[in-house]
Amino acid sequence: MPASSSAATADRPVSGLRNYLSLLLLFVPAVAFGALLLLTPGLAQRLHLQAAFPFVPWQFWVVLLAGAAATYGGVADWRYHRNPLHLKLPAKERDAEALALGAGGVPMFGLMWLAMLSPQPSRYLVPIVVVLIYTVVAICYDEFVFHRKRCGPEETAYHRLLVFGNGLAWLAWFHFIYG
Template sequence: MRAYLSLILLFIPAVLFGILLFVFKDHENLKIINNFPYLPWHFWGMVLFGGVATVGGVLDWRYHRNPLHMKIPKKEREAEAAALGLGGIPMFILMFLAMLSAKSTLFLIPILIILIYTVVAISYDEFVFHRKRCGPLENAYHRMLVFGNGVAWLIWFHFIFVA
């Protein structure tokens, strides 16, 4: 089961977002309508780029399950867990609360603080562990994961604070 934990964690944001979107579907801030396309373009963009990130994460996970490829060292697992646990989870919570809030700007500074931490944690992971040892294929998976999530986050940020 432990071998599948990182794979399960990869799907939690998308599944949780979908569940919360369904639970709060009548909230006026979400701007959900009863006919196609049902959701604002922001949500479809998040699905697209979040999907790219998830596919990259799944491919990377599978890559490391092949005995011919390098196993992930403990320090790298800890760095990735720190990025997810101390960055990704609080960011998700703050962004969702901001999306539902009548005063979303109250969440802006905490979101930016968590964003800075998350970018530093991801950069640390990429530059310390991946820069020299990863080949082009594994780097492509990482880029799909990082940039897909980054663009999805930017679209979500736009929905909350600009749209």
């Protein structure tokens, strides 16, 4: 395939569901966490939830605040690229972001949830670390290949909110389970 043909393919606009996939995947952890908290029988007792403030362990407050910051950063970045004055993302970059969120973040959420509910959370430790390594590599690939040189201060701030917010939320949840 000629170089010009592959370059044109890499820069073609993204349409349909692929255009919204990374945005939808941003909300999976928050929606799933809230829904599962409400729908899992006996969870309040198992997690030591209280009727009075602070209601939940401190780690859950960190998950809430850091996760909200991360979600804001992700949505702001997604919207930033919908503005005609800013750079449109190529299909390869959208796919890399969706892989980091979908093949890293979603399985990580499932493993962390199972570990939190398990009487033996250590059984999930190795799979969690394997998925964590994959997720970090996928995020680094996205950041270093697509964002390193071209992002301005505004877009970089959105990325940092997304990455560090999710990282802090994950660390707090990990501490709750294994600390």
